């Protein structure tokens with residue numbers, strides 16, 4: 001090719017642009033990690049500088065190798081009634097016949113035929129045989145074809161599997177296809193007049209293209225060339241296909257086809273990739289929207305839970321205020337002057353009564369335990385519900401392994417942790433214990449009683465003894481009034497002590513109540529925050545991954561659109577006939 005001057009400057013420029021485009025496309029696919037396509041593009045780019053590739057394809061036994069032999073006029077390739085060709089054979093020009101293995105499943109044969117200077121003829125293994133790998137070998141090579149000569153045998157023209165293969169050649173690979181109806185020596189002229197229109201019609205109907213169909217007998221052509229039998233040569237019709245390949249398709253047409261082949265291939269590959277990227281972007285968009293909905297749900301769930309847990313603060317406060325009420329009732333009934341005086345003669349002292357009565361009532365500290373248990377249950381239940389929301393989400397959006405990591409044992413662990421923290425801390429509030437308090441009450445009561453008795457004793461003494469002596473100095477009436485006043489003051493001692501004690505214990509209980517409820521609420525909120533933050537972190541991770549994947553897809557799509565525009569621009573320059 002390098003020796004040939006390309007007259008058409010426009011074509012030369014197009015070929016150069018296609019080569020540059022292929023380089024860019026190659027690095028685009030390399031960047032995306034599509035090594036398979038990248039390799040194919042690299043092959044195509046390399047091939048831009050090589051002779052025109054005509055690939056002979058078709059089902060096994062259709063006569064592909066016989067067709068190549070017919071063109072060469074010599075039985076160079078092995079033919080046979082069973083699947084015979086097992087690898088791709090490149091036929092190129094050489095000063096003499098030679099054969100070499102290029103790689104596994106690929107060999108080269110050289111032959112001194114001038115026509116091979118401009119083209120490389122490629123024989124391939126047949127499709128639809130029992131050797132499945134034959135299909136793979138040809139599929140891995142077909143992207144290199146600038147023109148495909150599809151051989152179908154006249155004894156089974158255009159089978160269903162052939163139709164599928166041609167569809168692949170035209171569709172996925174965007175190749176230019178010529179159909180050769182081989183073995184025409186097996187059919188009469190009348191039969192051929194039916195078969196050829198049948199192929200043309202069905203290609204158009206089923207495959208959407210108007211094919212060039214050339215009838216041929218490879219067998220006759222090879223024999224005719226060997227025996228120089230002109231009549232047989234004419235009957236074989238090999239002249240028509242030779243004329244088409246070697247004469248009608250001049251150099252410029254071949255070069256244009258050369259530039260068109262990769263463009264057609266790229267058009268199809270780009271269309272698939274574009275669809276793929278758009279589907280992915282749409283999926284990422286909906287996943288991200290899903291995550292945002294989940295985050296909004298978590299936020300409102302956190303608020304609901306925090307609101308709800310305020311009820312435990314009220315319950316704790318009311319447990320303590322019930323305690324205060326009971327104390328009040330007890331003090332009002334038992335810590336009176338009369339009751340204390342009576343208790344002097346009774347065997348049951350006030351401390352014991354206190355213990356008995358207070359413990360017979362439901363202990364507010366038991367209430368505290370119940371509230372803590374309820375609160376812990378509520379938090380655990382809801383944490384589990386939250387994780388279930390996250391897991392539901394995860395089921396829809398496979399791809400992150402983190403959401404499930406908080407297993408059943410973690411719920412139990414967290415439940416126990418919270419319960420332990422609250423119960424441990426609540427010990428502090430149990431400093432209000434009955435034994436201690438009973439002792440205190442006994443002390444207050446005794447002190448009150450002693451003071452009371454002392455005052456009353458002084459009043460009696462004033463009247464009885466000292467009063468008599470004092471009458472020397474003061475009138476008896478004044479002494480009487482003083483003694484009465486003293487007795488009266490005596491009666492206020494116990495109520496006063498009771499009031500002081502009540503105020504003091506009330507303060508203590510209020511203080512305990514505040515600390516207990518505040519601590520409990522703060523622990524509950526911490527537990528709520530902890531689980532929500534765990535979920536949020538996992539979800540945020542998932543969202544970040546989706547964000548960046550979507551960004552990458554969008555970048556690829558933008559690049560793909562730029563490359564597609566270049567392909568379209570170059571295709572626009574080609575003649576309609578070749579397209």
Ligand SMILES: Nc1nc2c(ncn2[C@@H]2O[C@H](COP(=O)(O)OP(=O)(O)OP(=O)(O)O)[C@@H](O)[C@H]2O)c(=O)[nH]1
Nearest residue numbers: 060061062063064065066080083084085126218219
């Ligand atoms: N009658 C007749 N037989 C032919 C003609 N061309 C090929 N054959 C026979 O068909 C059989 C298959 O020919 P091949 O050329 O080996 O077929 P192929 O398509 O290369 O087969 P694979 O390499 O197995 O895929 C052989 O027995 C050939 O002799 C023809 O034009 N007429």
Ligand SMILES: [Mg+2]
Nearest residue numbers: 064065084085
């Ligand atoms: Mg063969």
